[in-house]
Amino acid sequence: MSAIIEVSGVAKTFRQPKRLPGLGGAIRSLFSRDYTEVRAVQDVSFAIAPGEAVGYLGPNGAGKSTMIKMMTGILVPTAGSLSVLGREPHAHRMTNAAEIGVVFGQRSQLWWDLPVRDSFDLHRHIYEVPEARFADNLAFLTTMLGMADYLDRPVRQLSLGQRMRAEIAMALLHDPKILFLDEPTIGLDVVAKDAVRKFLAQINRERGTTIILTTHDLQDIEEICPRLIMVDDGKLLFDGELPRLRAALGSRRRLRLEFGSDPGPITLTTARLVTDDGAAKHFLLDAEDTSILDVLTELGSGYDLKDVTLEEPAIEEVIRTFYQSKPQRAAEAL
């Protein structure tokens, strides 16, 4: 199928007048031609097919929210071209808005003083959702997200987890083709995070809603998004499936060998010794195609081997290595 979102060579540079301190400074900066430039997104390209679920990952200030804002039409790219559902989002703001759903974890779209139900009802009018369709969606979302208890409470009284579920529900009431979520699990507890993740995965699977979400929580990506786009300093670092990232990084699996008694120092070619606690030794498997069998074969049968465990690296560790392996980052760290 052809792409539902196409981003090619997109860049966003924020150009803001330099603010000088004090009142005099504030007045002078009104006329000043001095600008500070922030290159939030630089030359990013990717395409997303209908029905995909994509995680957009990167450290603070990497340009994730900026990218989401450009795709939702509330920011215009400085360079490059961007098409969502075949349209340039900011040039067709109204039509685009009607066909997408957006959730900003940091910014509520519900009406603060109104009961959740009334916010939903307003939403129905704004998006002109047919009554029957709306009733179906509302019933489905209320059950799925467990909102029945607080549907009639004003938004300002809700807990963060309740509010976030209401935000997500509202973004889906008009059957959007694409759902954009900027940090939807921020500040949620384990249970709420789990509920949100399961729900998003289900919506993506069963309704075929395309999902693009930014997050710092890697588990979000593991559970919802088969595909991962990683950015840093505004630039694209990686685009592909999570296992491929592991592979690309030379996923250094960790092997733990436990012996009945301390066998003394062991040196192997297939595995590199990292910690030696006598009877328990940890090795790193640097090569991707090394199997446990290779290691055990090299080790031979002369040892009193009690237990063998092989650990896949945690995804956090993979990402951390990835950020750290970048040369300029290493240089900054020194």
Place this chain on the structure above:
Amino acid sequence: MKARAYAAFTVNAFQSRLAYRSAVWSAAFGDLVFIFARIAIWVSVYGAATSTMTDGVTLPQAITYAIIAGPVLYWDFARLLHDVGTAIQTGDVAVYLLKPLHYPAFLLASHIGHFLFELLLVVLPVVVIAGLTYGMVPPASLFHALAFLGYWALSFMMLFALASLAGLAAFWLMTASALEWFLMSIMTLLSGGLVPLWLFPGWLAAIAGHLPFAWVSYYPAAVYLGRLDVSQTLLYFAIGLVWLAVLLGALAWLWTRARHRLIVQGG
């Protein structure tokens, strides 16, 4: 356009105010104190004044003017200014851009809701109490009564446009409270809400009489009292409409600029 959606905003603004019912009492009490104080001033002024100073206006007419130009026409535009200013400062205005909505139309719809709420729960009771206490004169004629209704709607729209313009200016000046203070001062001086234009020095009355602020309080109240004859009433209504068109044009233009700034510069 989605008339139903905007009507829903009006209804919801009205309903959301019901959540703060206790605020009604303090608002009504504040308005009452204010109107009684102003009437007291008129009574003492009339006690000491000669007829040239009052321009042929009787005390009951002056009291009626105070009631109409005050609580009736002068609605709480600070709320509107504040809404816009906060939306800009917190960046929440972006949320409105995410929806298939026209923000100024949304503002208008919801502030009609606030206006109706205040009219029913604050203004009408205050007018009834003040009217029963001091007496109000009826409209000068049926024509003036009908014309007053038209002027009233014009007054609302004029104040809406002025307050929205000031609110949007917060995009560039980044402080809604200073703008609120500024607009409040100008309105107090030039709308005729506090002192009718016929008591202004001639040159100031000539200037103020042709600025849009006068359509907020002065002209509607003056029409009610029959201070304008039929042709003047129609003429000034037309001038008011021109002013309103200019202000709404400016509002549309400023909103386009603000939106441009928002989506290009990121706020």
